[in-house]
């Protein structure tokens with residue numbers, strides 16, 4: 001009987017001290033997380049946004065894909081966007097040099113959540129005051145528009 005009590009006491013002591021360690025680690029970890037958030041905010045190209053697209057690998061520009069993307073862009077986006085000029089939404093010239101490919105696709109596919117929760121998109125909404133519309137594109141269509149944007153790194157005459 002007595003032995004059991006001692007054993008329990010030891011186990012209890014071990015458990016409490018482990019808990020203490022874990023808490024200490026949490027305290028140490030917190031500032032690192034905060035630092036990471038700051039870095040991501042200052043380097044928009046590291047921000048992948050929120051949505052279905054988590055990782056994109058880009059190769060050489062695929063002109064056929066870009067042409068198909070242009071057609072979708074003209075049909076679904078040009079009411080609010082021009083390449084070289086601000087309209088309802090931002091001019092999209094050079095957008096692939098200021099946002100990550102994942103961020104751009106998530107903005108197209110998941111704009112409601114992006115403008116509500118992503119720091120960059122939130123700032124844009126505060127500036128443009130109109131919310132970016134979800135055009136219900138497929139991931140494939142969004143990827144083609146991304147390819148089209150990759151060809152638009154210099155302003156064009158419109």
Ligand code: HEC
Pocket residue numbers: 073076077078079080081088089090091092095099104107108115121124125126128129130131132133135137145
């Ligand atoms: C109803 C108008 C509207 C439509 C339609 C629309 N957008 Fe937008 N878009 C906006 C606005 C406004 C913003 C700025 C963010 C905000 O206010 O929500 C924006 C932001 C963006 C951004 C971020 C630009 C930057 O500078 O980072 C991209 C990329 C984008 N839109 C692409 C598209 C594409 C592609 C389509 C078509 C599938 C589309 N948008 C359709 C209004 C629109």
